Amino acid sequence: MRFSGTLELSAVVRREDGVYxxxxxxxxxxxxxxxxxxxxxxxxxxxxxxxxxxxVEKPSAAEVPMVTIVKVDVGGSSRGLKA
Numbered sequence: 405m406r407f408s409g410t411l412e413l414s415a416v417v418r419r420e421d422g423v424y425x426x427x428x429x430x431x432x433x434x435x436x437x438x439x440x441x442x443x444x445x446x447x448x449x450x451x452x453x454x455x456x457x458x459x460v461e462k463p464s465a466a467e468v469p470m471v472t473i474v475k476v477d478v479g480g481s482s483r484g485l486k487a
Contacts, residue, residue: 411462413451414469417443430463431455 416427417440424443427434428451435450437443454460 411455414471415444415447416471429469431460 413428413430416429418425418427420436423436423438424440425434425436426440426443426447428447431451431454433447433450433454435443435446437446
């Protein structure tokens with residue numbers, strides 16, 4: 405990808421096994437860190453390195469994910485849910 409400028413990409417951050425994992429769904433690139441800030445900084449660096457590849461294509465607007473909250477009724481029972 406020959407691109408100069410700034411891309412605005414999505415990042416999904418979750419806590420996993422004592423670290424924070426940051427994922428960019430547009431390119432399926434992930435990184436981790438001890439804090440949210442570190443995970444995002446590491447993701448930014450990983451994306452910059454990934455985008456240096458000439459074969460990477462910029463995602464179209466149709467490929468940009470929408471992240472939202474979904475409420476699920478579990479019928480008042482928490483037997484199947486682990487803390």
